[in-house]
Amino acid sequence: MKLLDGRIWTLFKLHWQHTLTYWSVFFSFGLCIAFLGPTILDLRCQTQSTLQQITWVFFSQQFFLLVGSSLGGLFKKTLLCSLSALLCCTLLISLVFAIIPLCNNVVLLSIAMAVAGKSMGVIDTIANRQLVKLYQKDSATFLQALHFFIGLGALVSPLVADPFLAEDSCVLGSNSSSSSDLEHLRSSMAGHGAAPHNISQYPLHTEGVVITRVAYAFWIMALINLPVPAAVLALMSHERLLPCSSKSPCLLEKDSLAGSNPSGDSDEGHGSLFGCCTPAKLKGHSFTFFILHVLGGAILFITDGIIGSYAGFIYTYAVSPPLLMGHKTAGCLDSIFWAAITLGRLAFIYLSYKYTAPRLLTFSLVGVILVQCLLMIFYTSCVFLFIGTCVLGLCISSVFPSMLAFTEDILDYKGCATTILVTCASTGEMMLQLLVGSVIHSRGSYAFLLCCTIASFIGFGLFLLFLYVEHVHRNSYAGKEQMDTYKDIEWNCNYNRH
Structure with missing residues (x-):
């Protein structure tokens, strides 16, 4: 038996560029959601903050992911505005990866994670919605593939970060914690969005010379993510949606809720x-x-x-x-x-x-x-x-x-x-x-x-x-x-x- 019948394969060939683009933006989503846990101790050293302070970045990312998911529904259902939003969000994710090594305090890092979380939420809503709209009754198979790419991105991100993580204390000039304690803490905080509840028993010092190579991991992830906005831009060019017309506002006005869809849907x-x-x-x-x-x-x-x-x-x-x-x-x-x-x-x-x-x-x-x-x-x-x-x-x-x-x-x-x-x-x-x-x-x-x-x-x-x-x-x-x-x-x- 063939894996896919003629109908599914025909639909995919008809919409292959749209489909691959939406799958790629979900790879970007997964790449962004998985890096924080493994790298959090190195980011603590970079920002010279306590463990209690650095765990706020988890909340910042998760809360604004929720905000972004809600805001994704504010974008009008035209292909132009949906793709414009995806382009901005995927570019922002690469930008956040690039500037995270420059965040020297926990407040700046939390703001960067808030921007990333909001972008991830918008991607989540728009990509799901556009794929459902594209395939409708045949969307189940393509949605399964879409969510596979989250997992793929979530597997790649820790693999990129792992070679650059500190094996010992990354703040010199203080009493170093044992490598087993650091390994235990990193595993405790590796859950996607979860922060440990009893971390006060591990006093990691904040004063001293910071030695960490985690910046290279973020810059590599920024480069890995760049083909994603390029794919969105290519799709916009293919659909002749460049440049964005000022006559097509991407956010709904209050009096435009009853507006018609150009596609007739x-x-x-x-x-x-x-x-x-x-x-x-x-x-x-x-x-x-x-x-x-x-x-x-x-x-x-x-x-x-x-x-x-x-x-x-x-x-x-x-x-x-x-x-x-x-x-x-x-x-x-x-x-x-x-x-x-x-x-x-x-x-x-x-x-x-x-x-x-x-x-x-x-x-x-x-x-x-x-x-x-x-x-x-x-x-x-x-x-x-x-x-x-x-x-x-x-x-x-x-x-x-x-x-x-x-x-x-x-x-x-x-x-x-x-x-x-x-x-x-x-x-x-x-x-x-x-x-x-x-x-x-x-x-x-x-x-x-x-x-x-x-x-x-x-x-x-x-x-x-x-x-x-x-x-x-x-x-x-x-x-x-x-x-x-x-x-x-x-x-x-x-x-x-x-």
């Missing part, structure tokens, strides 16, 4: 985050239309929150009782988890072509629950923790792209589903990490598994409710279409009679 509600959920927009839709947005966002809030929490705290759990793994061994768990997610998204490119989104989502969410329960049962087994981490990454990898494609298909690509789902996912990734971290700090490391398992059950329960509401929505929509058809026939009969 229905874009109602895309102008703002909750534009399609206002009373004026809901007049033409049933109440289930609104509920589907809420449930879809809640499911991704939970599942992306699980991903962020697991990546952020699996190392802390592994080095704590009863497992008490070595620092180096436990440090591999986060990399294995993200490698499994990347591999899973690659596999689901094919599976999303063969099976429907509801089947894939059911399989994935049930798999996540089973793995979490088994991890709780075999909580003393180091071997099973590695196996469970790998299987969990494979199972949860496809939830976001499958849920996005399924929700947009149910809602007939009419509204702001993409913006809402992306924003809810970013919110969950940030908020659940804070919640789980607080529980671990007060209740111990085992609470980490308990929190993730409870969240898995909640996510599956919300998905079952989503399927029920989807069934009601389809029935009501079909009934409305039949009623409209009946009214048209009745009007024609009356017209002909007169």
Whole structure:
């Protein structure tokens, strides 16, 4: 059997330049999201700040990623403005990589990470939305590939940084910390966006001569990222969108929400985050239309929150009782988890072509629950923790792209589903990490598994409710279409009679 049938391959050949461009900007997203954890101790030396101060850059990046995801919905649905936004954001990411070595205090570094986070959020929303708009009912396969490139970028970034990381204290003239302490701290802070909650026991000095080579890593990543804005620029040139016309404003004016789309697609509600959920927009839709947005966002809030929490705290759990793994061994768990997610998204490119989104989502969410329960049962087994981490990454990898494609298909690509789902996912990734971290700090490391398992059950329960509401929505929509058809026939009969 061929990997892709003629229809999918024909669609790809028709839109290959757009598709490869959106995939490349997600590589840029992944490249940016993964570098902070491994390099944070060298950045602490560069800024001569304490560990408590430097962890604020995690919050800065995550918070403004959420802001950027919301702002992505403010861009008008013209190809010109979407590509212009992607061009600016990918250029900003390269610029941030280039200037990070010049940030000599933690405030400047936090501002740079805020700019990067905002750019990442805008990329997240626009690339997902444009790909869904491009392929519509066939978007599931291409969305799986899109999210594979996040994982690819997240794998490349630490590999680039690793040769330039300090093995000992990078501040001379002070009592150096042992290399094992530095390795432990770096692994603790390597989760994507997670910061350790008990770092005061590792007093790293801030005064002295700073010796670090991490600047070379950032400059290399800036160069690696430069082909991405070049690809966006090439696409704009191919579509004859250069230069940007002042007659096509990229941000919606308040009175332009009802403006028509040049392509003829229905874009109602895309102008703002909750534009399609206002009373004026809901007049033409049933109440289930609104509920589907809420449930879809809640499911991704939970599942992306699980991903962020697991990546952020699996190392802390592994080095704590009863497992008490070595620092180096436990440090591999986060990399294995993200490698499994990347591999899973690659596999689901094919599976999303063969099976429907509801089947894939059911399989994935049930798999996540089973793995979490088994991890709780075999909580003393180091071997099973590695196996469970790998299987969990494979199972949860496809939830976001499958849920996005399924929700947009149910809602007939009419509204702001993409913006809402992306924003809810970013919110969950940030908020659940804070919640789980607080529980671990007060209740111990085992609470980490308990929190993730409870969240898995909640996510599956919300998905079952989503399927029920989807069934009601389809029935009501079909009934409305039949009623409209009946009214048209009745009007024609009356017209002909007169």
